[in-house]
Amino acid sequence: MGEFDLIARYFRRPARRAALGAGDDCALLALAPGMQLAVSSDMLVEGRHFFADAYPAHLGHKALAVNLSDLAACGARPLAFTLALALPQVDEVWLESFARGLLALADEHDCELIGGDTTQGPLNLCITIFGEVPAGGALLRSGARAGNDLWVSGTPGLARLALDALRGQLALPGELLAAWRVHLEQPTARVALGQRLRGLATSAIDVSDGLLGDLSHVLTASGVGALVEADVLTDLIAAHPDVATAEATFDRNLLRRCALAGGDDYELLFTAPAAQRAAVQEAAQASNTPVTRIGRIEAGRGLRLVDAQGQALQGQFPSFDHFA
Amino acid sequence: MGEFDLIARYFRRPARRAALGAGDDCALLALAPGMQLAVSSDMLVEGRHFFADAYPAHLGHKALAVNLSDLAACGARPLAFTLALALPQVDEVWLESFARGLLALADEHDCELIGGDTTQGPLNLCITIFGEVPAGGALLRSGARAGNDLWVSGTPGLARLALDALRGQLALPGELLAAWRVHLEQPTARVALGQRLRGLATSAIDVSDGLLGDLSHVLTASGVGALVEADVLTDLIAAHPDVATAEATFDRNLLRRCALAGGDDYELLFTAPAAQRAAVQEAAQASNTPVTRIGRIEAGRGLRLVDAQGQALQGQFPSFDHFA
Numbered sequence: 001m002g003e004f005d006l007i008a009r010y011f012r013r014p015a016r017r018a019a020l021g022a023g024d025d026c027a028l029l030a031l032a033p034g035m036q037l038a039v040s041s042d043m044l045v046e047g048r049h050f051f052a053d054a055y056p057a058h059l060g061h062k063a064l065a066v067n068l069s070d071l072a073a074c075g076a077r078p079l080a081f082t083l084a085l086a087l088p089q090v091d092e093v094w095l096e097s098f099a100r101g102l103l104a105l106a107d108e109h110d111c112e113l114i115g116g117d118t119t120q121g122p123l124n125l126c127i128t129i130f131g132e133v134p135a136g137g138a139l140l141r142s143g144a145r146a147g148n149d150l151w152v153s154g155t156p157g158l159a160r161l162a163l164d165a166l167r168g169q170l171a172l173p174g175e176l177l178a179a180w181r182v183h184l185e186q187p188t189a190r191v192a193l194g195q196r197l198r199g200l201a202t203s204a205i206d207v208s209d210g211l212l213g214d215l216s217h218v219l220t221a222s223g224v225g226a227l228v229e230a231d232v233l234t235d236l237i238a239a240h241p242d243v244a245t246a247e248a249t250f251d252r253n254l255l256r257r258c259a260l261a262g263g264d265d266y267e268l269l270f271t272a273p274a275a276q277r278a279a280v281q282e283a284a285q286a287s288n289t290p291v292t293r294i295g296r297i298e299a300g301r302g303l304r305l306v307d308a309q310g311q312a313l314q315g316q317f318p319s320f321d322h323f324a
Numbered sequence: 325m326g327e328f329d330l331i332a333r334y335f336r337r338p339a340r341r342a343a344l345g346a347g348d349d350c351a352l353l354a355l356a357p358g359m360q361l362a363v364s365s366d367m368l369v370e371g372r373h374f375f376a377d378a379y380p381a382h383l384g385h386k387a388l389a390v391n392l393s394d395l396a397a398c399g400a401r402p403l404a405f406t407l408a409l410a411l412p413q414v415d416e417v418w419l420e421s422f423a424r425g426l427l428a429l430a431d432e433h434d435c436e437l438i439g440g441d442t443t444q445g446p447l448n449l450c451i452t453i454f455g456e457v458p459a460g461g462a463l464l465r466s467g468a469r470a471g472n473d474l475w476v477s478g479t480p481g482l483a484r485l486a487l488d489a490l491r492g493q494l495a496l497p498g499e500l501l502a503a504w505r506v507h508l509e510q511p512t513a514r515v516a517l518g519q520r521l522r523g524l525a526t527s528a529i530d531v532s533d534g535l536l537g538d539l540s541h542v543l544t545a546s547g548v549g550a551l552v553e554a555d556v557l558t559d560l561i562a563a564h565p566d567v568a569t570a571e572a573t574f575d576r577n578l579l580r581r582c583a584l585a586g587g588d589d590y591e592l593l594f595t596a597p598a599a600q601r602a603a604v605q606e607a608a609q610a611s612n613t614p615v616t617r618i619g620r621i622e623a624g625r626g627l628r629l630v631d632a633q634g635q636a637l638q639g640q641f642p643s644f645d646h647f648a
Contacts, residue, residue: 024398025465026397026400027364028362037361037454039406039439070350073350082365115363122369124445124450126408126450128365128406128452205349
């Protein structure tokens with residue numbers, strides 16, 4: 001047994017949901033009758049998706065959270081995941097911390113690590129996640145219809161604001177920076193909200209590359225356009241306690257840019273019929289997840305950005321390609 | 325859309341088996357009633373699992389083949405896979421070739437690419453594969469029983485012999501080297517044999533890290549020992565056309581070492597009751613896969629290696645840890 005097999009010990013636990021867990025050639029999973037399997041895979045690379053000095057427990061959290069977020073966007077319930085890990089060397093302190101952060105979030109969502117691979121190589125984390133969703137009930141990108149409300153969970157832009165601060169592009173007191181980086185390094189996947197939106201939302205996507213960029217995927221898949229109220233989003237981030245109490249003044253243009261194109265938010269962007277506003281709010285309350293109505297779907301193609309007076313806004317808001 | 329989204333175009337095809345394929349947050353898969361999902365994940369890293377100058381079509385083949393081999397070892401039928409890919413830069417010639425090799429093997433096994441991820445980073449290929457197996461019918465490592473025959477498919481050791489030749493540790497004519505490297509770079513996953521062994525074999529594993537090392541996993545999981553006839557394996561590789569017609573003389577110790585501990589074989593090592601010998605041969609013929617009986621399972625713990633006269637062999641045969 002090589003040292004890279006030993007790594008597996010940090011992640012090994014008794015099989016629970018899996019009929020057969022890690023340690024055989026395959027893991028075995030059963031699906032309840034009438035359920036479909038939802039599958040997503042994300043690869044995280046040092047320097048691109050996280051900093052080399054990222055706290056390993058946070059990295060473990062984030063690697064799973066971004067995958068949970070994909071399940072959330074489909075309205076799926078998490079079941080299990082595989083972890084493939086390339087490491088430059090075996091660092092037991094790093095591994096213990098990484099596994100702790102990863103498995104704590106896995107436990108929180110009753111999502112079982114059922115297998116994977118470990119090897120020597122430049123640091124690379126690849127998680128493939130499995131969830132279940134009633135057949136035909138998954139939230140898709142393609143269901144947005146003209147007249148639908150456009151909603152978003154949480155406060156888009158905080159992760160990007162934290163990234164700017166970590167890069168030294170924003171001057172922040174140290175204790176504030178520590179609070180902010182949680183938004184970047186320990187995102188919350190909106191798993192409970194996603195499941196409650198099944199049958200309610202007409203489309204959904206998780207915001208990983210910037211709100212406008214991800215919205216454009218929904219618009220393309222659905223063959224519709226949208227109007228987005230930029231000031232609603234700017235007010236939302238400006239009013240967030242971490243920003244409002246920062247004893248610093250932030251340029252509204254910066255806040256708007258972060259909210260519209262920041263990336264790494266892992267919030268749910270979704271559409272629902274206007275008649276379902278109360279039901280959406282109930283779903284949000286039941287899942288303890290704030291949601292905000294930020295615009296509406298329109299029949300024409302294209303994306304219109306307006307201010308509080310309904311005036312069209314100019315400006316480029318390119319999609320956020322992680323640390324690129 | 326960044327250039328790394330464009331990569332996906334090389335892999336995009338219409339969804340077939342998947343209810344929803346690549347392009348949404350998750351892919352959706354249904355399982356037939358009574359079936360379990362078999363899942364395996366393998367990560368391949370440059371310099372460890374393949375050479376930097378590997379022909380990309382062969383690399384695409386191998387990345388999927390090693391995952392198909394895990395399904396074969398469980399007796400599962402391939403359904404689908406995800407591909408996560410980190411690339412140093414976008415090289416369209418490389419991508420076209422890689423995708424061609426990958427998808428040709430996928431088509432051969434009716435195994436659908438349903439999603440994944442692409443990012444910039446040191447070259448890294450992570451495939452997670454999904455197969456189906458009747459509930460309770462999967463071949464496991466834990467079912468070997470004393471008195472069972474020990475079988476292996478194909479000719480273990482050829483891949484390692486090719487690796488030694490590629491490293492210049494064996495002098496070979498160029499055309500022979502070209503023929504040999506196929507064993508290393510384009511392994512054949514024994515998918516059809518694996519499925520036919522369900523209900524027949526008592527345990528199975530695929531030989532990726534060397535026959536003796538992988539056998540030891542079966543012995544540990546099953547709580548048994550084994551006797552392995554080393555000369556049967558040495559004769560097998562010595563008689564393989566690529567070796568026997570090589571117009572070179574190979575040291576039998578080298579051949580034995582390659583067969584017993586070579587690695588990268590992706591052959592099936594399995595056990596079956598002695599009463600099933602004819603049935604095993606029928607399964608082998610029906611799947612067009614040669615199999616050889618190489619020993620038997622014993623009640624005690626431990627692994628006994630004997631020569632043709634039944635004499636115990638000395639020697640260290642460490643497990644093959646890829647290019648380490």
